[in-house]
Amino acid sequence: MRRGLAILALACATLGGALAHATVLVPSLVNDAAIRGEAFPAKLSEFGFFKDGARQLPQDFVYPYALNTPLWSDGAEKLRFIYLPDGTQLTADGEGLLQFPVGSAIIKTFAFGEGSERRLIETRVLLHRANGWVALPYRWNAEQTEATLALAGGRVDLVTPAGEAISYAIPNKNQCKTCHSNANRTVPIGPKARNLSVKWLGGMLKEGKLDRIPPGAATMPVWAARKPKDAAEPLARAYLDVNCAHCHQPGGGASNSGLDLRWEQRDPHAYGIGKRPVAAGRGAGEYDFSIVAGHPDESILLYRLNSAEPGIAMPELGKASVDREGVAVVRRWIAEMK
Amino acid sequence: MNRIAFAAALLAGAAASPLAAETHRVAAGEGAGARLQEALILAAPGDVIELGEGRFTLTDGLSLDVDGVTVRGAGMDKSVLDFTTQQGAGEGLLVTSDNVTLRDFGVENPKGDGIKSKGADNIVYSGIRVEWTGGPKETNGAYGIYPVESTGVLVTNSKVSGASDAGIYVGQSRDITVSENIVTYNVAGIEIENSRNALVTNNIASKNTGGLLVFDLPGLPVMGGGNVILRENILKDNDTPNFAPKGNIVASVRRGTGVLVMANDGVLIEENAFENNPTAHIMVVAYLQPFDDPRYNPYARNVIIGPNAFGRGGDDPQLDGKEALLAAFGGALPPVLWDGIKEDDDTGLRIAEGVSGWTLNLSKPGQSIAEAQPGPLELTPLESWEFPKVGAPAALEARLK
Numbered sequence: 001m002r003r004g005l006a007i008l009a010l011a012c013a014t015l016g017g018a019l020a021h022a023t024v025l026v027p028s029l030v031n032d033a034a035i036r037g038e039a040f041p042a043k044l045s046e047f048g049f050f051k052d053g054a055r056q057l058p059q060d061f062v063y064p065y066a067l068n069t070p071l072w073s074d075g076a077e078k079l080r081f082i083y084l085p086d087g088t089q090l091t092a093d094g095e096g097l098l099q100f101p102v103g104s105a106i107i108k109t110f111a112f113g114e115g116s117e118r119r120l121i122e123t124r125v126l127l128h129r130a131n132g133w134v135a136l137p138y139r140w141n142a143e144q145t146e147a148t149l150a151l152a153g154g155r156v157d158l159v160t161p162a163g164e165a166i167s168y169a170i171p172n173k174n175q176c177k178t179c180h181s182n183a184n185r186t187v188p189i190g191p192k193a194r195n196l197s198v199k200w201l202g203g204m205l206k207e208g209k210l211d212r213i214p215p216g217a218a219t220m221p222v223w224a225a226r227k228p229k230d231a232a233e234p235l236a237r238a239y240l241d242v243n244c245a246h247c248h249q250p251g252g253g254a255s256n257s258g259l260d261l262r263w264e265q266r267d268p269h270a271y272g273i274g275k276r277p278v279a280a281g282r283g284a285g286e287y288d289f290s291i292v293a294g295h296p297d298e299s300i301l302l303y304r305l306n307s308a309e310p311g312i313a314m315p316e317l318g319k320a321s322v323d324r325e326g327v328a329v330v331r332r333w334i335a336e337m338k
Numbered sequence: 339m340n341r342i343a344f345a346a347a348l349l350a351g352a353a354a355s356p357l358a359a360e361t362h363r364v365a366a367g368e369g370a371g372a373r374l375q376e377a378l379i380l381a382a383p384g385d386v387i388e389l390g391e392g393r394f395t396l397t398d399g400l401s402l403d404v405d406g407v408t409v410r411g412a413g414m415d416k417s418v419l420d421f422t423t424q425q426g427a428g429e430g431l432l433v434t435s436d437n438v439t440l441r442d443f444g445v446e447n448p449k450g451d452g453i454k455s456k457g458a459d460n461i462v463y464s465g466i467r468v469e470w471t472g473g474p475k476e477t478n479g480a481y482g483i484y485p486v487e488s489t490g491v492l493v494t495n496s497k498v499s500g501a502s503d504a505g506i507y508v509g510q511s512r513d514i515t516v517s518e519n520i521v522t523y524n525v526a527g528i529e530i531e532n533s534r535n536a537l538v539t540n541n542i543a544s545k546n547t548g549g550l551l552v553f554d555l556p557g558l559p560v561m562g563g564g565n566v567i568l569r570e571n572i573l574k575d576n577d578t579p580n581f582a583p584k585g586n587i588v589a590s591v592r593r594g595t596g597v598l599v600m601a602n603d604g605v606l607i608e609e610n611a612f613e614n615n616p617t618a619h620i621m622v623v624a625y626l627q628p629f630d631d632p633r634y635n636p637y638a639r640n641v642i643i644g645p646n647a648f649g650r651g652g653d654d655p656q657l658d659g660k661e662a663l664l665a666a667f668g669g670a671l672p673p674v675l676w677d678g679i680k681e682d683d684d685t686g687l688r689i690a691e692g693v694s695g696w697t698l699n700l701s702k703p704g705q706s707i708a709e710a711q712p713g714p715l716e717l718t719p720l721e722s723w724e725f726p727k728v729g730a731p732a733a734l735e736a737r738l739k
Contacts (some may be wrong), residue, residue, distance in 0.1 A: 130639035152375040155397065155425070167397075169426045173379050174401035179434070184457065250559065256456065256486045256510050258558045269630060275557060276627070277585055281450065281480025281503050284585035300585065311479055316428035 008163040023215040030059050030083055033103050035127045041171055044138040044147035049083060049107050054120070056079050056109055061086055065210065068195045069223040069238040072323045073110060074168060076121070081107040082191065095194040095216025097187065104128045104190055112158050121148050122170045126180065126188055133186040135176030163279075166320040170253055184253035193217040194263065195242065222264065226329075234335030235295055237263055239326050240271070240301075243315060259290060272301050273337070279302075283312050293337035302330055359384035364415070367391030371400075372538070378402045378409075379602050386410060389417040389443050399448075401432040402703035411443025414467035415498065421448040429484070430468075433461065437738055441465045445482075447472075447579045451597075452482040452498070463736050470500030474523045474581045481507040482524070485514075487560065492734040494518050502581060503588050504529035508536065509562035515730035516541060525582040526551045526591060532558055536566045537729035543672065547580045548574035548588070548595035548693040549615065554602045555587065556625065557632035564603030564639075565728050573597065574613045577654075592617040601625045601636050606725045608644030608690075612673065616654035619646075619673040620695075622687050624703035636703040637681040642723050648673040663712065672696050675680040676715060679703055691719040 019192045029048045034041045039045060051057045058064060062083045070078060084090065088101040106126040113119050119142040131204050138147035139154055153172035171178075180186050193201065203283050204210035220238040221230070241263035247253035248261040257278050257311075260270040269275050271291030277283070277300055283305045292298040293322045304314035313319060362377045364370065364387060374394060377387050382406045387409040396419055397515030402409065411417025421430045430448035433440070433455035434599035444467040445452045449576040452468035455461045466481035483490045497520045498505030505524035508514050514536035521527035527543030529551040530536045536552075542547035550571060554563035573596040575704060582589040591598060594617035599605050601624060612619035625636035652671030657663060662669060674695025679702060680686025689695070698707070 009379075123581075151379050152372040153398065154372070167425055169398060172375050172401070172430075174375075174403045174434075177403060177434075178401070181434075183432075253456070255559055269557065275629075276587070278505075278555065278558060278587075279480060279484075279486075279503070279509065280475060280583075280586060281452075283480075283584040285451075286584045288585045310424055310426055311428070311477075316450070317426065320426070337620050 017132070026178050030061060030085075031186055032085060032103060035083070035102075036103055036129055038129075039142055040136055040149055040151070042149050044125070044149075047105070047125065048106070049081065049125075053147070056120070061085075062107070063204065064194065064199055065191065066303055067190050067242070068197060068218065069235075069242045070317075071190070071242050071327055073318045074166060074288065074321050075323075076112055076168075077118070079109040080190065081110065084108065089211055090204065091211050092193055092214035092217075094141070094214050095191050095219060098196075098210070100128050100325060102128050102130055106191070108190075112160070118233065119158075120147070121158070121168065122150070124171075124176065126186075133180070133188065135180050136173060137170055137176060154230060162321065162324065164321045168320060173315060177319060179246045180250070180261075182246075189246045190242075195220045195225040195238075197222075200276045206211065214268075219273055230328060232333040233337055236330045237271075237327055272299075281311065283314070285312070291334055291337075292337065296331040296334040299334050302327065302334060305330060343458050343504045359386060359701050361386040361388055363388045364391065364394075364396050365390040366517040370394040370644070371396045371398065373645055375400055378404070379561050381393060381407045383407070390417075391416045392417045392418070395423065396421050396430070397423055399424065399429055399432060399450075401434070402438060403434045405435045406437045407435070408439040408441070409443070410439075410441050411698065413442050414444045414465050417443040419445045421446060433458045436460055438462070439464070441738070443467075444469065446470075448479050450479045452479060452485040452501075453483045454481070454486065455488060457487045458485065459487055459488050459494070460731065460734060460736055461476070461488060463493045463494050464738050466493075466496040468496075468498045468501070468505075469594065472498055472500070474502075475557075476502055476583055477504040478503075480490065480586075483507070483523075484509075486510050489513055490709070490731050490734060492517075492730040494735075494738075497521070499523045501585060503586055505546070507531065510558060513728075513730055515539070515734070520544075521546060521549075523578055523658070525578075525580055525588045527576070528653065529553065529588070530563070530566055531555060532560050534563060534565050535726070537569070538567065538571065539569045540571065542572045542574070543576060543596075544572070547578050547582075548591040548598050549576045549682075550597045551588070551607050551691045552597075552599045552602055554600065554625070555636075556629040556631040556636070561631075561634055561659040562603065563601070564605070565649075565726050566602065566604065567606045567608075567725065567728055568597060569606070569609050571610045572613075573610060573615060573619070576615045577612045584684070588707045592621075594618070594651075594654065594656055595621055596651070597621070599623070599638055599641055600669050602638055603635070604725070605638070606642045606644065606723075608642075610647060611647040611649070612651060613649035616650045617656050618671065618675040619651045620673045624662075624679040628704055628706065635681070637679065637684065638686065639681055639684045640658075641675060641687045642689070642720065642725065643687070643693050643695075644723070645692065666712070667696065672715070674715060677710075679705070687717065688716070688720050688723070689717050691721075693719070700734045706716055 083105040091099040109123040139150040140147045240261040245261040390572040404514040429451035434458040439462045470478040480503035496509040501524040502525040505521035527546040531553045596615035596619040672694040678697040678699040698710035
């Protein structure tokens with residue numbers, strides 16, 4: 001019903017002529033049926049997440065957010081949004097993942113280039129349907145007017161902010177699940193209370209979009225604000241949690257390695273110190289252990305992070321070049337270990 | 339017909355017809371990668387994905403996450419997934435769903451592993467070829483056929499060549515049959531690791547560094563490997579120098595090993611034919627390295643070597659003190675090498691009548707090899723033994739009929 005009203009309101013506004021491109025204050029135009037249905041919508045615009053897709057201007061009830069320490073993806077700029085249907089809210093679950101109501105969605109757009117040169121490459125959506133989360137990738141067209149479902153993924157040649165020409169991989173639908181899967185369930189990864197700012201959480205709380213700010217919120221360091229003298233350990237552990245632990249944890253895609261890189265893991269052997277590789281193959285390089293305290297250049301973990309070669313490089317997906325800054329922080333952490 | 343009966347008849351009809359499995363044909367050629375991946379995503383449970391004849395050139399790894407799907411090619415040399423120009427992903431094909439059947443296609447030159455199935459119960463690999471076509475190289479991927487964390491695994495009639503770790507590797511799994519495969523020029527031909535109830539039978543392992551490995555390693559989510567039978571395999575000419583990247587456990591395998599058992603609870607080795615494995619036809623050892631995992635048992639327990647055909651071997655061992663050892667044993671080492679280490683109250687190693695060997699006479703795991711006191715193996719032969727029946731559920735084999 002509300003959607004019908006909304007369309008009517010939009011129609012009236014359009015009739016106004018001069019108002020055609022003005023912001024129209026109407027209830028959300030997000031297409032709840034597309035989120036909750038069984039189908040895989042062919043176009044991103046069918047969801048109605050954006051008032052203006054090219055400018056990534058979100059629709060009402062679509063909330064932008066940022067992570068303290070983000071996943072690095074060849075230096076892509078990421079625009080993140082959460083959609084919560086009117087009358088629903090997020091529920092805190094300790095410092096961990098916020099709990100999302102059925103009908104909500106998480107939207108992440110990957111872009112390269114600055115200012116007017118910015119090009120949207122892909123938008124990934126996670127839809128919370130009655131029987132669980134569904135992950136779908138959408139690829140933007142050259143005109144930046146629409147993004148189309150790319151079930152089988154794809155490749156785009158581009159130049160990273162670091163100036164490297166790469167073949168950027170848009171993941172296929174299954175690869176979405178490779179990272180977003182735990183114990184065979186598809187789950188969001190990013191929006192954990194510990195990796196969100198107090199300011200954002202407070203804003204959501206004030207709007208009634210979050211039930212409370214839990215203890216342990218906002219405890220992960222803000223990667224972009226780090227300074228050379230900051231302690232390396234929290235930065236490195238946050239980086240490894242965000243970039244690696246979705247697979248490297250019990251129930252994750254790399255559970256059989258026994259390596260557990262979650263932020264909360266306190267057993268040094270579990271997060272790699274003195275741990276021998278299991279199925280690393282040539283990813284092990286010439287080295288015997290994931291981490292050798294004090295010796296970053298003898299540590300498999302750093303060797304793989306520092307490689308862009310398929311079969312050696314970690315993470316296996318979403319990376320075609322090396323994150324020099326991430327490598328530098330992890331290197332300093334291992335070097336300073338006693 | 340009363341209304342209830344009518345409704346029942348309707349329901350029965352509904353259940354029988356629209357759920358029929360569909361066959362989706364994917365041809366080789368332009369855009370094959372995207373078409374194949376899309377078919378794998380859109381398949382419904384029970385569907386068959388049929389690969390046409392020819393080469394499928396792939397730049398990215400493939401994945402399957404739908405239960406009960408069969409992926410079938412026209413033959414291991416006819417439908418070839420060519421990953422020579424692969425740019426991403428850790429394996430050629432990743433399967434994460436249950437009751438999947440993979441048969442009659444080839445996989446060439448994947449950058450990482452060949453086909454990995456993880457948490458994929460009741461999986462069948464039949465008539466699959468995984469090959470690194472440049473021969474044995476350290477830069478080849480680690481595993482060819484790689485089921486892990488699964489219950490119910492059948493790998494049969496397949497070929498793997500060139501893996502820089504194991505050709506066929508079954509890890510952290512249960513109820514396994516590996517039969518009638520040919521594994522050549524891998525570091526390890528077949529490896530059963532941290533797994534239980536495995537039957538490895540009628541395989542040919544040749545020109546690997548080591549033929550068949552049965553390992554149990556510490557620090558993993560699933561440990562306690564055991565109940566493994568190696569029966570009626572041919573282990574011949576496993577003399578390829580070890581080309582595994584250092585750091586991997588298989589990098590420690592000596593060139594010229596037929597069968598290597600490390601740790602484990604219950605391994606039966608019988609009716610195999612061994613020929614020209616220059617270090618040892620059979621080696622049984624405790625876990626060698628230091629570990630800090632209270633759940634882990636480093637001993638090789640209840641290992642039985644029954645009757646086997648032992649041909650020439652042990653005549654060019656990759657062992658320190660080789661010359662002295664060869665001289666002491668009259669030019670060739672006997673077929674079985676044991677480190678002599680057994681857990682209190684356990685039998686350690688037992689042998690059938692006629693099995694000869696030598697022992698390092700060590701007493702505890704991790705003990706330095708410098709303390710070895712090599713001598714002939716002097717064990718009282720067994721007259722008979724009991725061993726559990728092991729292997730994949732019969733339904734997996736039946737699926738191939």
